[in-house]
Amino acid sequence: ETGVTQSPTHLIKTRGQQVTLRCSSQSGHNTVSWYQQALGQGPQFIFQYYREEENGRGNFPPRFSGLQFPNYSSELNVNALELDDSALYLCASSSPTGGIENEQFFGPGTRLTVL
Amino acid sequence: DQQVKQNSPSLSVQEGRISILNCDYTNSMFDYFLWYKKYPAEGPTFLISISSIKDKNEDGRFTVFLNKSAKHLSLHIVPSQPGDSAVYFCAASARRGGSNYKLTFGKGTLLTVNP
Numbered sequence: 001e002t003g004v005t006q007s008p009t010h011l012i013k014t015r016g017q018q019v020t021l022r023c024s025s026q027s028g029h030n031t032v033s034w035y036q037q038a039l040g041q042g043p044q045f046i047f048q049y050y051r052e053e054e055n056g057r058g059n060f061p062p063r064f065s066g067l068q069f070p071n072y073s074s075e076l077n078v079n080a081l082e083l084d085d086s087a088l089y090l091c092a093s094s095s096p097t098g099g100i101e102n103e104q105f106f107g108p109g110t111r112l113t114v115l
Numbered sequence: 116d117q118q119v120k121q122n123s124p125s126l127s128v129q130e131g132r133i134s135i136l137n138c139d140y141t142n143s144m145f146d147y148f149l150w151y152k153k154y155p156a157e158g159p160t161f162l163i164s165i166s167s168i169k170d171k172n173e174d175g176r177f178t179v180f181l182n183k184s185a186k187h188l189s190l191h192i193v194p195s196q197p198g199d200s201a202v203y204f205c206a207a208s209a210r211r212g213g214s215n216y217k218l219t220f221g222k223g224t225l226l227t228v229n230p
Contacts, residue, residue: 035220
């Protein structure tokens with residue numbers, strides 16, 4: 001069973017640029033959630049995708065957008081990067097079928113630094 | 116407004132003793148609670164969860180207790196082992212259709228287990 005994978009591991013961008021982060025969900029999972037973890041904070045929910053549709057969104061501006069593909073992998077896109085976007089971006093996959101698989105399983109994250 | 120609070124940034128215990136990590140929440144809509152542990156350079160790993168209809172859930176060395184009236188939960192680790200040293204996050208969810216939707220995390224507690 002393959003776990004959640006994310007790419008790239010690290011990324012450095014400058015203010016105003018755009019970035020795309022990628023996530024492959026765990027085998028059998030059809031739901032992907034994205035979180036932002038700033039330094040010293042817990043992860044904050046950005047949005048969730050279920051069967052290629054956005055299934056809910058946290059308190060993030062529209063310049064944070066996402067996609068989910070038919071194979072359930074997902075992208076997080078951030079436009080017009082700001083210094084405060086520097087954080088660890090975590091992807092979590094789950095499957096709403098009940099039981100332990102209902103839990104969200106996280107990838108290792110992408111560390112984004114905005115200069 | 117922090118809806119999930121972990122008031123102890125760090126905790127240090129001796130190997131073999133009990134570790135108790137605490138978490139408080141303010142949103143009465145939360146009906147499912149989870150604990151994740153995180154090692155450096157890795158994503159959070161699901162540890163144990165509890166539904167609001169229960170007051171205790173046990174899995175090996177890990178037990179979570181929920182006090183709904185006090186809006187408080189705790190994670191007990193007995194006996195503590197050096198490999199348990201990590202950041203522990205408390206998370207809460209208001210489930211939709213039986214599935215975890217947005218997870219709201221605390222800021223985490225760094226547990227250090229000394230040999």
